[in-house]
Each structure stands twice: as C-alpha cells, then as structure tokens.
Amino acid sequence: MSNIVQENAVSPVIVWFATIAAGTAMANNYILQPVLPAIATSLHLPLFYTGFIAASMQIGYMLGILFLVPLGDSINRKKLIIYQFYVLSLALLTASLTHHPLLLFSAGIVTGAMSTSAVQLNALGFHITPKGATVGLITMGISAGILLARLVGGSLADALGWRGMLAFVAAVMVSMAMLATRCLPDVKPVRKTGYLSVMAELPVLLRNARLIESAVTGGTWFFVFSLLWVTIMLHLQRPPLYLPAGTAGLFGLAGIVALILANYAGKLADHFGCRSVILAGMAIVLVGISVLFFLPTSLLGITLGIILFDLGCFAAQVANQTRVLGLYSDKRSVIYALYMFFYYAMGATGSFTGPWIYEKWGWQDTCLLSLVMVTIAMIITAMGYFSENNITHVSS
Numbered sequence: 024m025s026n027i028v029q030e031n032a033v034s035p036v037i038v039w040f041a042t043i044a045a046g047t048a049m050a051n052n053y054i055l056q057p058v059l060p061a062i063a064t065s066l067h068l069p070l071f072y073t074g075f076i077a078a079s080m081q082i083g084y085m086l087g088i089l090f091l092v093p094l095g096d097s098i099n100r101k102k103l104i105i106y107q108f109y110v111l112s113l114a115l116l117t118a119s120l121t122h123h124p125l126l127l128f129s130a131g132i133v134t135g136a137m138s139t140s141a142v143q144l145n146a147l148g149f150h151i152t153p154k155g156a157t158v159g160l161i162t163m164g165i166s167a168g169i170l171l172a173r174l175v176g177g178s179l180a181d182a183l184g185w186r187g188m189l190a191f192v193a194a195v196m197v198s199m200a201m202l203a204t205r206c207l208p209d210v211k212p213v214r215k216t217g218y219l220s221v222m223a224e225l226p227v228l229l230r231n232a233r234l235i236e237s238a239v240t241g242g243t244w245f246f247v248f249s250l251l252w253v254t255i256m257l258h259l260q261r262p263p264l265y266l267p268a269g270t271a272g273l274f275g276l277a278g279i280v281a282l283i284l285a286n287y288a289g290k291l292a293d294h295f296g297c298r299s300v301i302l303a304g305m306a307i308v309l310v311g312i313s314v315l316f317f318l319p320t321s322l323l324g325i326t327l328g329i330i331l332f333d334l335g336c337f338a339a340q341v342a343n344q345t346r347v348l349g350l351y352s353d354k355r356s357v358i359y360a361l362y363m364f365f366y367y368a369m370g371a372t373g374s375f376t377g378p379w380i381y382e383k384w385g386w387q388d389t390c391l392l393s394l395v396m397v398t399i400a401m402i403i404t405a406m407g408y409f410s411e412n413n414i415t416h417v418s419s
Contacts, residue, residue, distance in 0.1 A: 046168030083135025159289025177272025304339030
C-alpha cells in the first residue's frame with residue numbers, strides 16, 4: 024500500500040492491522056511482570072529490586088513518548104513505526120542474553136521507548152478515521168496487549184524460561200516490522216516542521232486546561248493500574264495462593280472480558296461526552312478495587328475485581344484519549360506525547376513502588392491507597408465538568 028491514504032478514505036483492514044500491531048508493541052512493556060520472581064532468583068536479586076525491572080519499560084516508554092512520538096507530526100509515521108519494531112527486537116534479544124541487572128534495566132528502557140510505536144499507530148488510526156470509535160478499537164488492541172502479555176509471558180516462560188520467552192518475542196517483533204512494511208499506508212506529514220521546533224511547542228501546549236485535566240486524571244488511574252497489576256502478580260504467587268507464573272498470567276484473561284465491554288466506550292464518548300464516560304469508568308474502578316480489598320484470597324473474587332477494575336480503567340482511558348486527540352488536529356502527536364508522558368511517568372511510579380508497598384504494608388493497604396488515588400481522579404474530573412458547564416451557562 025504505497026499510495027497516500029487520505030483522511031476518512033481508508034480500508035477497515037488498515038485500522039485492524041494498526042490495532043493488532045499496537046497491541047503487540049505495547050505487550051512488551053508487561054511480559055516480564057509474571058516472571059519477576061524468576062528473574063530475582065536467576066540474577067540473585069531481592070524481590071524489591073524487581074520493581075526497577077518492571078518500571079524500566081515504562082520509564083523508557085515515557086522517554087519515547089517525549090522524544091520520539093512528536094516526530095510523527097513531521098515525518099513519515101510508517102517508516103518510524105517500522106524502525107521502532109526492528110530496534111525493539113534488538114533490545115529484547117539483548118535482554119534475553121544478559122546476566123547483569125543494569126544491562127537488563129537498560130534494555131528495558133530501550134524496549135519501552137521503542138514500544139511507543141503503539142502511540143504512533145493510534146495517532147495514525149485517528150488521522151485516517153478521526154472518531155472515538157477508532158480510538159476505542161485501537162485502544163482495545165493496546166489494552167489487549169497489556170492483558171495478554173501477562174498470560175503469554177508467563178506461559179512462554181514456563182515452557183522456555185524467561186530468557187527463551189524474550190528471544191521468541193524478539194522474533195515476533197521482526198515479523199511485525201515486515202508486516203508493517205506491507206500493510207501500513209504512507210501518510211503525508213500534516214506539517215513540515217523541524218524536530219526542535221516541534222519540541223519547542225511542548226511548553227506552550229501545557230497551558231491547555233483540558234490537557235492538564237486529562238493528564239492528571241489519566242496519570243492518577245494509570246498509577247493505580249500499574250501498582251495493582253504488579254502486586255497482583257506477586258500476590259497470586261505468594262502464600263496462601265502459591266500460583267505458578269503461567270497460572271497467575273491467566274488472570275489477564277479476566278481483563279479481556281472488561282476489554283470487550285470497554286470497546287464501546289469510544290461510541291459512548293461520542294454520544295454522551297468524554298467526562299461522563301470517565302466518571303462512570305472511575306466509579307466502576309472503585310467497585311472493582313473494593314472487591315479486591317474484601318476478597319483477597321478468593322480466586323473468584325480476584326477475578327471479579329480484575330474484570331470491574333479493568334473495565335473502568337479501559338473505558339475511562341478511551342474517553343480520555345478521544346478528548347486529547349481532538350484538541351489540535353495538526354498537532355496530535357505532540358499533544359498526545361505530552362499526555363502520555365505524564366501518564367507513563369505515573370505508571371512507572373506505580374510499577375516501581377508496587378512491590379515495596381506490598382512488601383511493607385500488604386495487599387489490603389495497597390488497595391486502600393488505590394481507592395484514594397481513584398477518588399482524587401474522580402473529584403478532578405467532576406470539578407472540570409461543573410466548571411465548564413457553569414462557563415457555558417454564563418456565556419449563553
């Protein structure tokens with residue numbers, strides 16, 4: 024597909040491939056979570072230090088968001104996506120071979136940075152079909168990658184070891200680069216702007232009140248999402264449950280149920296408005312975390328809590344991304360970069376602190392902290408909702 028694809032004139036196949044490719048790229052940030060105890064044993068590390076390994080991908084993703092994603096507005100996104108998949112495969116292969124914790128941490132940062140091809144694919148999809156439903160579909164793919172990564176990572180590690188699992192995934196990334204060459208369309212950059220000029224716009228865009236609100240609320244619930252998923256993987260493998268990595272990873276399937284339902288969030292945001300969907304999503308998150316708090320050793324309760332927790336997070340995220348991508352039609356990569364930078368900075372903080380909080384205070388206090396953070400996100404969103412409604416009322 025070498026022809027230039029014009030906005031709103033695109034085959035659904037392109038959007039579906041972008042969905043699958045984005046999920047595949049994003050999965051690399053989470054495949055190590057179910058095997059953190061095995062890595063600690065292999066590298067002779069205290070369990071606490073695995074928080075650094077879990078956070079390394081998100082730190083890299085955060086840096087990639089800031090320094091790579093803005094390039095999507097000024098150069099050919101297709102080429103950028105392909106290059107990122109190839110470098111991603113090299114980083115994974117390096118991680119599979121190293122015996123030094125610092126090199127594994129560094130490879131994790133590169134892995135995270137190159138996984139931002141998922142963001143480029145999301146922006147590409149919105150560029151060619153600018154609808155909340157498109158964001159919902161590609162976000163569903165990204166979220167599926169996050170959830171299935173734990174299942175696939177744990178299962179492959181049980182069969183091949185964590186090193187063999189990484190080498191296998193590296194080969195998959197090469198395949199994705201080759202498929203992207205054939206399947207993705209060339210899209211003309213929306214503007215011819217130098218990299219330094221693009222970066223210089225970042226501080227100016229930070230004055231946008233809707234962007235600030237979206238970044239703070241999104242970052243808050245992604246902190247909770249990262250915190251809980253890292254600690255869930257630890258909680259399931261420790262007493263009294265003692266589940267192996269592959270079995271613990273199966274709980275990612277519970278989130279798939281939520282993911283299918285959350286796919287409709289983009290359409291609901293188009294119809295009812297983004298803030299309404301965000302508030303509803305956060306209310307569901309509170310219920311899910313409450314179930315996890317009250318039923319910490321029940322596999323059925325943990326499954327239900329994960330479904331509700333993931334459903335709320337995914338629904339809110341789709342609505343929030345739809346709002347962010349609609350702010351500036353000619354600066355989508357830049358505005359999205361700012362949003363996702365803060366989003367993943369908070370996520371990395373959650374991944375890093377999760378093992379420490381769990382070790383020091385236990386599962387239920389981890390849930391209590393999560394409840395407080397989600398409540399803060401709801402209050403900020405509600406304040407923005409009433410503030411804008413009052414301004415609109417006065418203006419009319």
